Amino acid sequence: MKIKQQAIATRHPEEDIKERSLQLRVKAGHKLESEEEMTPRYREVLIQTMLIAADLELMTLPSYYGALCMAPTLDDKIAVAASIQDEMGHAQVMYRMLEDFGFDAQELIMERSPDAVKSFELIEQDVGDYITCVVMMALGDRAGYTTTRDLEANCSFGPYARSLRKVNFEERFHVAHGERWVKYFWQHSSHARQRVQAAVDLLFPMAASWFGTPDAMKKRTDQLTYNIRGLSNDELRQQWLNEVVPFCESVGIEIPAHFDRELGRYVLSYEEPIAWNEENKKWDFDTQITWPEKFAHWKKGGPIKRSGLERIQSERWGKELW
Ligand SMILES: [Fe+2]
Ligand SMILES: [Fe+2]
Incomplete structure (x- = not known):
């Protein structure tokens, strides 16, 4: 018993001191530059964050593939x-x-x-045509860009934060490209306008879900503890709403979100989580489901998750591209 107590006394305080001093340093704005400076827990949380971010980027490839094939002109294809x-x-x-x-x-x-591969429902969709593609860029790339901007500004692992500078420069272009063509198609014809609206109806709730569960439900806050991220799920979602709602309203697109005068901020007009109607492939904004049901829905994966990744892994890109 005595030996056991000694072992605990010599092992844990050291780890605790390293953990506490790391947390204090990153909170004070210190950037880590190498693996040697990390505690095992920090390393684990950082790797999880980077792996999910990498997988999300990878998943966009099969998602946009249909739009590449269906792009109406050579300019759009490019x-x-x-x-x-x-x-x-x-x-x-x-x-x-x-x-x-x-x-x-x-x-x-x-x-x-x-x-x-851990990806999100939004990019497990088949963006089968150019109109859906530009809506995806305006809403979905905007969601990704919200996350990567936070990581660039705040991530306490210096090399990762710096690598995101180029990523964010390009994401800004994707969002701008999407918004420009959403406006164009909205004005183009009533048919094109209907298709923009249909794509927004489908993708808006998925993009709002990009930031995960509400803060009140989160059990682990390690990413924030370690300053790997600077903003919480709710704060990121709010930032996204602050940008997409005024854009959609300025175009005239109907969205399930509005400015709440009492709260003084943009809010979703529905109560999360909502049901997905598999038959008509539409969100049922009036039917709430439980969070375990929502997690099961996410876990199933979207329409092109498996086939899209299998396509990448079988290297059938080059020959069948055009
Ligand atoms: Fe990206
Ligand atoms: Fe992008």
């Missing part, structure tokens, strides 16, 4: 192809950085089971 190349570049930067932590990028991209 614009979609450029975005896909940007996203591959973002993924490559992140997987490359994970190699410094002992991962093999080739294995992560080409050999992992699709079930092991």
